Amino acid sequence: MPRRITPRSPADARWTSLFATFQGRTAPDTLSRVPDSSVLNLVNGQMTPARGGRTLDLIEPATGNVHSLAPNSNADDVADAVAAAAAAFPSWSAAPAPVRSHLLIKLADLIDANLESLARAESIDTGKPVSLARSVDIPRAAANLRFFARAVLDVPVEKYDFDGAGVPGGVPAYNTTLRKPRGVAGLISPWNLPLYLLTWKIAPALATGNTAVCKPSEVTPTTASMLGELSIKAGFPPGVLNIIQGTGADAGAPIIRHPGVPTISFTGSTKVGQWIAETSGPMLKRLSLELGGKNPFIVFDDADFDAALSNAVRAGFTNQGQVCLCGSRLLIQEKLHDRFIAAFVDRVRALKLGDPLDESTQQGALVSRQQLDKVASYVDLARQLGGKVLCGGSPPAAADLPARCRNGYFYLPTVIAGLDPACRVEQEEIFGPVVTVQPFRDEAHSLSLANGTPYGLAATLFTNDPARAERVSANLDAGIVWANCWMVRDLRTPFGGMKQSGLGREGGMEAIRFFTEPKNVCVKK
Numbered sequence: 379m380p381r382r383i384t385p386r387s388p389a390d391a392r393w394t395s396l397f398a399t400f401q402g403r404t405a406p407d408t409l410s411r412v413p414d415s416s417v418l419n420l421v422n423g424q425m426t427p428a429r430g431g432r433t434l435d436l437i438e439p440a441t442g443n444v445h446s447l448a449p450n451s452n453a454d455d456v457a458d459a460v461a462a463a464a465a466a467f468p469s470w471s472a473a474p475a476p477v478r479s480h481l482l483i484k485l486a487d488l489i490d491a492n493l494e495s496l497a498r499a500e501s502i503d504t505g506k507p508v509s510l511a512r513s514v515d516i517p518r519a520a521a522n523l524r525f526f527a528r529a530v531l532d533v534p535v536e537k538y539d540f541d542g543a544g545v546p547g548g549v550p551a552y553n554t555t556l557r558k559p560r561g562v563a564g565l566i567s568p569w570n571l572p573l574y575l576l577t578w579k580i581a582p583a584l585a586t587g588n589t590a591v592c593k594p595s596e597v598t599p600t601t602a603s604m605l606g607e608l609s610i611k612a613g614f615p616p617g618v619l620n621i622i623q624g625t626g627a628d629a630g631a632p633i634i635r636h637p638g639v640p641t642i643s644f645t646g647s648t649k650v651g652q653w654i655a656e657t658s659g660p661m662l663k664r665l666s667l668e669l670g671g672k673n674p675f676i677v678f679d680d681a682d683f684d685a686a687l688s689n690a691v692r693a694g695f696t697n698q699g700q701v702c703l704c705g706s707r708l709l710i711q712e713k714l715h716d717r718f719i720a721a722f723v724d725r726v727r728a729l730k731l732g733d734p735l736d737e738s739t740q741q742g743a744l745v746s747r748q749q750l751d752k753v754a755s756y757v758d759l760a761r762q763l764g765g766k767v768l769c770g771g772s773p774p775a776a777a778d779l780p781a782r783c784r785n786g787y788f789y790l791p792t793v794i795a796g797l798d799p800a801c802r803v804e805q806e807e808i809f810g811p812v813v814t815v816q817p818f819r820d821e822a823h824s825l826s827l828a829n830g831t832p833y834g835l836a837a838t839l840f841t842n843d844p845a846r847a848e849r850v851s852a853n854l855d856a857g858i859v860w861a862n863c864w865m866v867r868d869l870r871t872p873f874g875g876m877k878q879s880g881l882g883r884e885g886g887m888e889a890i891r892f893f894t895e896p897k898n899v900c901v902k903k
């Protein structure tokens with residue numbers, strides 16, 4: 379039975395005033411989400427508040443004001459969602475792949491149809507420029523769903539015709555490896571690319587026949603709630619997709635601990651990833667961990683200067699440097715160093731910072747006060763350690779911001795030189811608009827700097843020498859290497875990091891393997 383939506387916490391007057399908006403609203407014809415409406419959970423095909431009625435304030439980073447409320451769910455909500463997902467699993471996993479595929483494509487079409495409201499919601503939640511959300515985040519969310527909807531129709535089947543030779547006692551047999559969905563998948567995502575990263579998990583999980591309990595970031599939950607509404611409209615059976623909103627401790631950890639969730643796909647910080655590995659290890663859950671990065675961006679003397687320059691600016695400051703793949707350590711070969719850095723700083727100074735909802739804005743707000751304080755503390759540390767701030771290094775002057783943004787979480791794009799590569803600023807993930815620069819002598823030196831951190835997510839290099847590109851790529855400690863480009867994504871390729879950047883890979887066949895259990899069937903001839 380769907381739970382009736384009632385205000386359970388009379389003390390929370392805002393909730394009382396908002397709940398009527400959603401009473402009985404399960405399949406709206408068009409998305410009517412506006413910035414001041416409330417986010418909900420999706421449990422068993424119903425949009426619902428948290429069981430306890432508790433809510434979290436959602437703050438618009440561009441203004442510092444509360445713009446909405448989200449359910450502050452707990453283990454009871456997770457238990458409901460897991461029960462719904464487990465009940466939906468037998469029929470969903472038994473449905474022919476084209477049926478699942480069709481629903482995922484319908485959902486992608488609904489995302490396209492609601493591009494503008496989703497982009498606006500993403501921008502308001504995250505502080506990212508609405509132009510970025512419209513051109514990247516939301517279209518890529520639809521692309522994720524379409525990609526796996528199609529990929530699952532064409533999964534190669536492993537078959538071996540065995541003649542019994544070469545194995546003592548071997549007899550002739552046919553082997554076929556079946557791939558079966560694993561059950562309820564727990565899908566946990568961060569705040570930097572909210573809908574994009576959540577659909578990157580939902581698409582392969584559901585396409586392969588699993589059901590899902592998702593936990594979006596509590597900082598940016600709005601588009602996940604909208605996705606929940608769209609999934610109802612698309613016609614997903616109740617319980618196939620469940621979305622639980624709330625904090626990591628109250629709503630995320632119960633998913634990790636729940637014995638009914640054997641598969642966990644997590645994207646977020648290395649620290650939380652380590653806790654998840656420690657906690658789920660004894661339960662032998664299958665884990666995919668996509669974690670932090672401190673990615674090098676290497677420019678050799680022979681590189682195409684203009685291409686390297688424009689990509690270095692994009693790699694450093696897209697989404698205010700809050701992309702796990704950002705090139706936050708710029709390594710420039712000595713002969714090119716001074717000219718490149720001068721041009722780089724000019725380009726960074728010219729980035730237009732402003733209201734994320736203004737179409738011409740290139741740099742929006744950081745996602746939260748906490749993130750702003752973290753970035754400022756690393757820049758302070760860099761100064762204490764003798765680093766030279768070449769540009770930025772502070773929030774913008776209030777007078778340079780539009781009136782509505784004067785209390786927002788803005789920080790000027792910042793470039794810092796002269797640090798010891800072993801210092802904390804060069805070694806730890808800042809995840810903000812801060813790029814450090816280092817000169818290097820030769821290939822060997824570039825590799826020792828590039829590989830000299832605990833992380834190994836992505837690396838970029840620019841050179842016009844194909845042999846060098848091949849040599850250096852092969853020796854970089856990174857799960858993803860881009861040569862003469864940045865952030866070019868073919869969804870068939872493995873995605874993920876080595877060292878402290880993660881465990882396992884997502885993308886293409888890697889994701890299909892992750893969400894399925896191989897079962898070998900051996901038939902004697």
Ligand code: NAD
Nearest residue numbers: 567568569594595626630631646647650668669670671702
């Ligand atoms: P985070 O680790 O704080 O949170 C990520 C998600 O985990 C959130 O939904 C959060 O609520 C949840 N969570 C927190 N504690 C939990 C717990 N104990 N149990 C279960 N869930 C819990 O990360 P963040 O600050 O949201 O995101 C930034 C981090 O994400 C950065 O380190 C960034 O590099 C990383 N990231 C990695 C990739 C990648 O593909 N490798 C992509 C994007 C972001």
